[in-house]
Amino acid sequence: MNLLIELLAFAVAIGVLVVVHEYGHYSVARWCGVKVLRFSIGFGKPLFQWVSPKTGTEWTIAALPLGGYVKMLDERETGAAPIPADLLPQAFNRKSVWRRFAIVAAGPIANFLLAIVLFALVFATGVTEPAAVVAAPAPNTPAALAGFDGGETIVAVRTGNAGESERVRSWSDLRWKLLGAAFDHQRVVLSAKDAHGTSDFQLDLRGLTEKDVDDDFMSRLGFEPGGGKLTVAGVQPGSAAQKAGLAAGDRLRAVDGIPTDNATAFIAYVKSHAGKPVTLQVERGAPAGQAGPAGQAAGKLEDISLVPQSQRDDATGQQVGRIGAELATQVPSIDVRYGPVESLQLGARRTWDLAVYSVRMFGRMIVGEASLKNLSGPVTIADYAGKSARLGPSAFLSFLALVSISLGVLNLLPIPVLDGGHLLYYLVEAVTGKVVSDRWQLVFQRAGLACIVALSAIALFNDLARLIHF
Incomplete structure (x- = not known):
């Protein structure tokens, strides 16, 4: 059943993205007066064909759905019959360089516009996200050095002392604001509320490099969602947790006197204490009818001592501590919803931020500052x-x-055979007044094809490696 859902979701995703991308080319080509011969979704043997009586365009759905193309009238098509004189003005190659540039650029631009609309829909319809409540940070992390103790709710971010304060609505919103500040190497001031009122915390992100900005970015800063309940969901037989008496349903309140409400921080602490005794403060089930603060059930608090078993970590090869307990975290959440105009603005900003991040990440992979494992292929996308x-x-x-x-970003890369490669040709033509020769285009096309094949092979290898956990 899961496989069927993945295949259907993948087919819908690829279908929508390809149609939008190619329709961008198609619509601007028609607007520029170019005759479109075929609009194909997929490659290979046609499964469905229909010719528009108005435009003469052949609309096709082909057998291999991984892509699509728009075929335009062009004198450079090898093996094609001569174009009638009355149709020559509608040929793609007869248009000005800027019209050709607009037609080619329209595909990636359509993908960016689609992203803006989709994000705007998400923001406008509302989404439930973790609240911006901070868990107790690990020692010596930027969050700990800034003064966070855990339990604070971040409500606003501003750049430096004179910057404009921006409201923080959720954990995701906080992450994006800090990500942008980290890319720009800025110092930010976080306003946070706790039981004693609102305080400002200065966080210096100027020392971070782009290599530090990855999926673990917030954890590196010492920020993890907090304010919730960390409970034991299960205990492995024969583990340190079972021997110490931990049971499913126990709520973990503290480890060695340090309050804990986040699984990531708790696991990191346990890993660093292989073979060393730790003391857990555990809340057992509450007596019937008894309630604690804020209406929560008040259970019995117990101190449990145990020694994490030393085991080899497959990812790092190092010995780490494990107690053999399955954890579940319930963090406070918030419904985030925006108005139509603000949703569009946020959608455009999120699209821009992600596009810039993608370009920077690709650049880091080229110079060796980021792993090629970040490339993903169709298997991962389907998953x-x-x-x-x-x-x-x-x-x-x-x-x-x-x-x-x-x-959109991939197609704008200046690699021949991609849209970005053609745009590079047109820029050279616009600057020099000369079309890039067929000989050089053939050389660049072969080089570009080699790049695409190499990237595809790496992405496919990464997909297979993830499947077999290698």
Whole structure:
């Protein structure tokens, strides 16, 4: 059943993205007076064909759905019959360089516009996200050095002392604001509320490099969602947790006197204490009818001592501590919803931020500052398409927007055979007044094809490596 969902979600995602991309080319080509001969979704043997009596365009759905193309009238088409004189003005190659530039650029631009609309829909319809409540940070992290103790709710961010304060609505909103400040190497001031009122915390991001900005960016800063409940969901037989008496349903309140409400921080602490005794403060089930602060059930607090077992970490090869308990975290959440205008503005900003991040990440991979493992192929895309579809419409639309941005950025790369390569030719033509010769275009096309094949092979290898956990 999960495989079927993944395949359907993948087919919908690819279908929507390809149609939007190619329709961008098609619509601008028609607007520029170019005759479009064929609009194809997929490659290979046609499964469905229809010719528009108005435009003469052949609309096709082909057997291999991984892509598509728009074929335009062009005198340079090898092996084609001569174009009638009355149709020559509608040939693509007869148009000005800027019209050709607009037609080619329209595909990636359509992907960016789609992402803006999808993000705007998510923002306008509302989404449930973790609240911007901070868990107790690990020692010596930027969050700890800034003065966070855990339990604070971040409500605003401003750049430096004179910057304009921006409201923080959720954990995701906080992450994006800090990500942007980190890319720009800025110092920010975070306003946060706790039981004693509102305080300002200065966070210096100027020392971060682009290599530090990755999926673990917030964890590197010492920020993890907090304010919730960390409970034991299960205990492995024969583990240190079982021997110490931990049981499913126990709520973990503290470890060695340090309050804990986040699984990531708790696991990191346990890993660093392999073979060393730790003391857990655990809240057991509450007596019937008894309630604690804020209406929560008040259970019995117990101190449990145990020694994490030393085991080899497959990822790092180092010995780490494990107690053999499955954890579940319930963090406070908030419904985030924006007005139509603000949703469009946020959609455009999110699209821009992700596009810039994608370009920078690709640049880091080229110079060796980021791993090529970040490249993903169709298998990973299908996997995430299925996972996001099972999470609900908002997650799937956000995933679709993310892939649309990636497709737009990829096509704008100055690699021959991609849209970006053709745009580079047109820029050279606009500057020099001369068309790039067929000989050089053939050389560049072969080089570009080699790049695409190499990138595809790496992406496919990464997909297979993830499947077999290698």
